[in-house]
Amino acid sequence: MRVRCVSDLSSVDWRAMKRALVRDRFDNGRTPAELRRSFEASRSVVAYSGDEIVGTARVLTDGVCNAYLVDVWTRSDLRRRGIARKMVRRLCAGLRGQHVYLQAEGDAAKLWRSLGFREQPVGMSRIVGTWLRRRRARRR
Ligand SMILES: CC(C)(COP(=O)(O)OP(=O)(O)OC[C@H]1O[C@@H](n2cnc3c(N)ncnc32)[C@H](O)[C@@H]1OP(=O)(O)O)[C@@H](O)C(=O)NCCC(=O)NCCS
Numbered sequence: 001m002r003v004r005c006v007s008d009l010s011s012v013d014w015r016a017m018k019r020a021l022v023r024d025r026f027d028n029g030r031t032p033a034e035l036r037r038s039f040e041a042s043r044s045v046v047a048y049s050g051d052e053i054v055g056t057a058r059v060l061t062d063g064v065c066n067a068y069l070v071d072v073w074t075r076s077d078l079r080r081r082g083i084a085r086k087m088v089r090r091l092c093a094g095l096r097g098q099h100v101y102l103q104a105e106g107d108a109a110k111l112w113r114s115l116g117f118r119e120q121p122v123g124m125s126r127i128v129g130t131w132l133r134r135r136r137a138r139r140r
Contacts, residue, residue: 001049001078001081002049003047003048003049003055003078003081003083003086004049005045005046005047005048005055005086005090006045006047006048007044007045007090009036009039009044009046012039012053013053014032014033014035014036015032016052016053017032017035017056018030018031018032018035020052020053020054020075021035021073024073024075024076026073028131029134030132034132038058038071039056039058041060042058042059042061043058043059043061043094044056044057044059045057045087045090045091047074047083047086047087049078054074054075054078054083055074055075055078055083055084055087056071056072056073056087057069057071057072057084057087057088058070058071058091059091059095059100061098064098065098065099066098066099066101067098067099067100067101068100068101068102069091069100069101069102070102072084072087072088084108084111085111085114085115088115089115092115092116100117101120103123103125104117
């Protein structure tokens with residue numbers, strides 16, 4: 001199976017991305033328009049198998065010293081084929097000299113370590129107001 005990674009977002013079908021995330025139970029409540037804003041405000045990679053979106057990754061960076069990796073996702077049935085590694089390597093190639101943070105969930109610590117990430121002593125976070133400014137906070 002050939003997976004193509006694109007960083008030019010001009011042809012991304014944001015509704016298709018939303019559908020793929022919902023189907024894979026990795027939807028965190030953003031509408032297609034909100035997904036578009038998130039990805040367009042970041043350096044992003046979208047992975048395709050044929051016409052289907054099968055992976056995403058994006059990084060928020062100040063372009064100097066700090067970057068934050070988010071939305072790293074590979075469609076469940078295509079995991080353990082190197083898709084996330086390919087996406088993250090591509091993003092990190094543009095971050096020379098920067099400290100890249102990530103909040104790792106799940107059991108893929110081996111992936112992050114193999115890509116050079118190391119555990120940090122403390123991670124803390126908060127949501128300002130409610131998630132996505134919705135009336136009631138949604139589950140992430
Ligand atoms: C984490 C995630 C992005 C990994 O995607 P992936 O495409 O399967 O990862 P890769 O195939 O590139 O993994 C490369 C290597 O990392 C390690 N790895 C990846 N996922 C792993 C897991 N669940 N458990 C143990 N090792 C794992 C393996 O060493 C793997 O190589 P191998 O299969 O040859 O042993 C994917 O499991 C996912 O989408 N999870 C849900 C979302 C998530 O947790 N995102 C990360 C937080 S931002």
